[in-house]
Amino acid sequence: MTLSNYGTGTISIAANGTAAIGTTTLWFTNVLPGDVLQVGQYQSVIIDVVDDTHVAIPQWGGGAISAAAYKIWKLPGSRNTTQANEDVERLVALLNGMGTFYFVAGLTPDPAIGDDGQYALKTNTGLWQLWFKTGGVWVPQGNPAGTSTNRGTWDSAIAYVISDTVSRLGSSYLAKAPSTNKPPESNPAFWDLVAAAGIKGDPGNKGDPGAPGTAATIAINAVTTLPAGSSATVTNLGTSGAASLAFGIPQGAQGPQGIQGIQGVGIEPDASGTLAQRSIYDGQAQGFKYLQTDVLPFRLWVKASNTSADWAGPHFIGGTAAVGDLGSTSDPVLQIVDLGVAA
Incomplete structure (x- = not known):
């Protein structure tokens, strides 16, 4: 080599x-x-x-x-020896600076392990839990940041630990030390105020304009008359963007009875007699009234104009007529009789 x-x-x-x-x-x-x-x-x-x-x-x-x-x-x-020594020195310095963690598998750390100033951390189930050893005893430190337990409304009977969060009198608090029956608003040594009641935050930045929405439509579905004295109603049978309105409008209260009108004047013919005798009055002026009395009911004829023999009518006046038998609904022809004006 x-x-x-x-x-x-x-x-x-x-x-x-x-x-x-x-x-x-x-x-x-x-x-x-x-x-x-x-x-x-x-x-x-x-x-x-x-x-x-x-x-x-x-x-x-x-x-x-x-x-x-x-x-x-x-x-x-x-x-190799020099590099190894330097690596060991760096590792020891790192551990001394950050401390040593023991990972807890059970409910609490084993009292026999660890030295004062060291930490124990439970991460295997539920929320993380942290302990710090001091005086030879593992002391609970609550939940690490980001894993706080929300305990709801503060209760004097509950034993709280570090990082528990509670609400009281409209404010929110974070436990910074274990406590029991220590109201958060009067025990700052045990609780940090997170959000005070009644304090409004600064307005946020204005958001970007949204995309144009679909134009809404409104249609009248139905209008129903309600009993007098009831309240008017409006019901949307559609959607917020396509309304279909059904109105219920109360009927007005009955008004007072009106004043009785003046009694009308009865028909007073200018002359009467048989149909043949009517020709005597063919030359009368427009509006002349002739009552034909040779039939029942009587018939009234009125000069329609000044022209000779220009009669309008007849109009049936009073009299009686026999009531006919009730016909069968299976008859092929239903006759209609106009008792008002004769042909």
């Missing part, structure tokens, strides 16, 4: 110097302590990599060099 090496750029070292200075070198990302520096026939071990152009070495015994070619041999053994 051939050793890998790095030799980009040039190197300068003062006589008996303890630092090597590079030009156009990238030592910080390519060289590790323990690698071997070689310039010509002289070699030295790299003690530390300061940056891309400076490394520390033991006192140089090869005399001063300037802008010389070089090789840095990457020794596998030292590189």
Whole structure:
């Protein structure tokens, strides 16, 4: 196996110097302590990599060099050990910074595990739950952020834990410490106010105009007369966009009885007699009334104009007539008799 090496750029070292200075070198990302520096026939071990152009070495015994070619041999053994040590240091620093979590499979963490300052987290069922160990005891911390339990209206009999949310007197609260019978509005050490009652938020930004909607239509479906005194009704038998209205309109109350009218004047003929005697009056003026009395019922004739013998009628006046028998509905011909004006 051939050793890998790095030799980009040039190197300068003062006589008996303890630092090597590079030009156009990238030592910080390519060289590790323990690698071997070689310039010509002289070699030295790299003690530390300061940056891309400076490394520390033991006192140089090869005399001063300037802008010389070089090789840095990457020794596998030292590189692997150095890299492993650095990785372990980084991991330990990371764990110390973020703390250690124990994942809980049962209902609560095992009291025998963990040290003070460490956390236990339950994520396998239901809402996540968090514990913190202090004084050798796992203390519940409630639900992690984003997994709060909504406990509804605050109840003095319930034991609340961290991250429980409740409502009381129109406001919302978030538990920041375990408590029982600690009203949220008067115990800020145990509760954080999330939303206060009666506080209105700022108006939001105006939304973009919506697409034009379909024009609505209105049609009259039916109009029904309702009993007097009832309320008018309007019922939409269609939809909000295509209304079909059915109206119910109450009948008006009956008005008062009107004043009795003037009694009419009865018919008073100007002359009477038989039909043959009517010719005596053919020359009378328009409107002359002649009552024919030789028939029942009597018949009234009226001069239609001043022309001789221009009579209008007859009109039946009073009298009686025999009632005929009721005919059969199967008779082929139904006769209609006009008792008003004779032909």
